[in-house]
Amino acid sequence: MYSRIAGTxxxxxxxxxxxFDLERMVDTSDEWIRxxxxxxxxxxxxEDQTTxxxxxxxxxxxxxxxxxxxxxxxxIVVGTTTPDQLFPNVACLLQDKLGIGGMPAxxxxxxxxxxxxxxxxxxxxxxxxxxxxxxxVGAETLSRITDWKSRDTCVLFGDGAGAVVLEAxxxxxxxxxxxxxxxxxxxxxxxxxxxxxxxxxxxxxxxxTIQMRGNEVFKxxxxxxxxxxxxxxxxxxxxxxxxxxxxxxQANIRIIQATAxxxxxxxxxxxxxxxxxxxxxxxSVPMALDVAIRDGRVQRGQMVLLxxxxxxxxxxxxxxxx
Ligand code: ACO
Numbered sequence: 409m410y411s412r413i414a415g416t417x418x419x420x421x422x423x424x425x426x427x428f429d430l431e432r433m434v435d436t437s438d439e440w441i442r443x444x445x446x447x448x449x450x451x452x453x454x455e456d457q458t459t460x461x462x463x464x465x466x467x468x469x470x471x472x473x474x475x476x477x478x479x480x481x482x483x484i485v486v487g488t489t490t491p492d493q494l495f496p497n498v499a500c501l502l503q504d505k506l507g508i509g510g511m512p513a514x515x516x517x518x519x520x521x522x523x524x525x526x527x528x529x530x531x532x533x534x535x536x537x538x539x540x541x542x543x544x545v546g547a548e549t550l551s552r553i554t555d556w557k558s559r560d561t562c563v564l565f566g567d568g569a570g571a572v573v574l575e576a577x578x579x580x581x582x583x584x585x586x587x588x589x590x591x592x593x594x595x596x597x598x599x600x601x602x603x604x605x606x607x608x609x610x611x612x613x614x615x616x617t618i619q620m621r622g623n624e625v626f627k628x629x630x631x632x633x634x635x636x637x638x639x640x641x642x643x644x645x646x647x648x649x650x651x652x653x654x655x656x657x658q659a660n661i662r663i664i665q666a667t668a669x670x671x672x673x674x675x676x677x678x679x680x681x682x683x684x685x686x687x688x689x690x691x692s693v694p695m696a697l698d699v700a701i702r703d704g705r706v707q708r709g710q711m712v713l714l715x716x717x718x719x720x721x722x723x724x725x726x727x728x729x730x
Pocket of ligand 1 (some may be wrong): 435436437440441443444519520521559560561563597615618621622623624625629658660663687689717718719
């Protein structure tokens with residue numbers, strides 16, 4: 409038994425913050441942001457909009473694309489780093505908003521790899537016969553943990569949600585998923601405080617906002633993304649030349665270009681959406697997948713590699729035949 413993608417959806421909040429808007433907020437320029445990151449604009453959730461609201465909109469679109477009702481779902485897995493509240497978890501809140509109940513509702517916290525972690529989890533349930541139709545979501549309101557006074561980070565992040573309906577199938581589908589993490593890198597990309605740790609650690613003054621040593625993250629990202637892609641291709645006996653599409657985490661165009669080069673995939677077979685919404689963490693991969701399916705680039709039967717990388721550090725990949 410395999411799981412296959414039956415439908416996808418995405419949602420971006422209405423409010424758009426351009427690079428030119430940011431020029432008025434911090435000492436930066438459109439030129440710097442575009443050349444260093446590829447980002448042109450990002451979307452920001454309204455004050456009363458939470459992560460589960462964004463997830464709901466993306467989920468409705470994915471359910472519609474799959475041609476099923478919310479009540480047909482028997483598993484919900486949501487990847488997020490920015491939950492609405494401590495508990496109930498975002499998957500439970502989404503379940504309530506969809507008007508369904510009873511099935512497991514799992515929230516996965518793996519920063520920007522959150523969707524890959526969620527997808528891999530749901531895939532196991534489907535393969536084991538414990539779920540027939542799973543709703544898998546990546547959703548974030550990163551604007552709530554962004555330091556809007558710091559040009560080092562505030563130009564990078566945005567809000568959004570992407571969703572996928574997985575269904576059981578006798579033909580693939582998801583061929584393999586690979587996940588990895590290395591907690592030793594906990595100090596290069598992190599939020600200093602949270603629930604159990606309420607005060608910043610000694611020597612640190614930062615608050616509940618994203619802190620990052622960008623250069624170091626960049627180097628590890630390129631290495632790990634290239635490595636995990638090669639690993640999943642090797643394990644499944646798939647030559648690089650058989651890949652139709654690479655859909656990577658949308659954090660920085662230069663990381664994406666470096667990964668594509670290592671995999672010998674030309675950029676016209678890489679889905680790029682970072683310019684339109686910046687780094688939306690767990691939401692970026694399912695949103696990019698949805699864009700490429702809806703605009704007709706990703707066709708049924710094609711081979712697609714999804715990849716994520718984020719705080720933890722964590723990383724993940726999924727190889728699938730769409
Ligand atoms: N505008 C103008 N100048 C800036 C800005 C800005 N927004 N930010 C930094 N600078 C300056 C720096 O101060 C520095 O100035 P200096 O040379 O006078 O000291 C100069 O630009 C170069 O800074 P670098 O940090 O070396 O720039 P770099 O080319 O490395 O780009 C960036 C920085 C974009 C952050 C890059 O390192 C990057 O993308 N890293 C990866 C981040 C990432 O992918 N994170 C993903 C995970 S996020 C998650 O998991 C939640």
